Amino acid sequence: MSxxxxxxxxxxxxxxxxSIVKKxxxxxxxxxxxxxxxxxxxxxxxxxxxSYYFVSRExxxxxxxxxxxxxxxxxxxxxxGTPAKPIDEALDLGYDVLLDIEVQGAMQxxxxxxxxxxxxxxxxxxxxxxxxxxxxxxxAPDKIRKRLETARREYTFAPRYDYLVISETGKVEEAxxxxxxxxxxxxxxxxxxxxxxxxxx
Ligand code: 5GP
Numbered sequence: 697m698s699x700x701x702x703x704x705x706x707x708x709x710x711x712x713x714x715s716i717v718k719k720x721x722x723x724x725x726x727x728x729x730x731x732x733x734x735x736x737x738x739x740x741x742x743x744x745x746x747s748y749y750f751v752s753r754e755x756x757x758x759x760x761x762x763x764x765x766x767x768x769x770x771x772x773x774x775x776x777g778t779p780a781k782p783i784d785e786a787l788d789l790g791y792d793v794l795l796d797i798e799v800q801g802a803m804q805x806x807x808x809x810x811x812x813x814x815x816x817x818x819x820x821x822x823x824x825x826x827x828x829x830x831x832x833x834x835x836a837p838d839k840i841r842k843r844l845e846t847a848r849r850e851y852t853f854a855p856r857y858d859y860l861v862i863s864e865t866g867k868v869e870e871a872x873x874x875x876x877x878x879x880x881x882x883x884x885x886x887x888x889x890x891x892x893x894x895x896x897x
Contacts, residue, residue, distance in 0.1 A: 704815065705717065705875070712863045714796075766779070819863060828865070
């Protein structure tokens with residue numbers, strides 16, 4: 697049995713990342729979502745242990761000190777990190793594992809796990825991203841401005857990712873198709889298939 701693929705997905709707030717992740721999860725039976733630890737407050741509808749592990753700053757710090765996190769970063773005044781153990785267990789069982797993390801954490805994963813497949817999700821244009829953030833209607837103008845500033849910073853990391861998926865408005869299915877194709881291609885990499893030729897080489 698082949699080991700699973702580690703897949704890293706990043707993209708700014710408002711780009712439609714969670715809808716894409718949801719579709720990809722529905723369509724890929726051997727894909728597990730990596731549940732991160734975070735110090736941020738739980739939002740309505742979120743479930744501890746499913747959306748995130750909601751932890752205190754102290755508990756988070758202990759995880760960092762014990763080197764239990766594959767990566768961690770601070771984002772909008774909260775800490776986020778990826779527990780390493782569940783990922784390795786799933787990969788060893790042949791499951792692909794999807795990380796939905798911001799750019800600083802993604803850079804750490806690229807460093808520590810060079811075999812990871814990294815995907816940046818962007819909007820078709822910055823104007824469109826602004827429209828989407830404004831269109832949500834639940835966010836104050838200065839919050840929207842801050843999110844756009846953050847998005848600009850995040851975009852500067854996009855060239856370092858292996859793949860770029862453009863999330864066209866209303867086309868979640870198409871973006872999910874692209875992500876699934878990338879995952880499929882990763883499985884076909886020679887290094888992941890070479891064991892088939894063991895006898896011949
Ligand atoms: P939110 O608080 O809106 O759920 O997530 C905010 C940002 O944190 C998103 O860009 C999300 O991808 C990122 N994020 C979630 N979990 C992790 C993590 O474990 N590590 C890092 N570096 N970023 C994360």
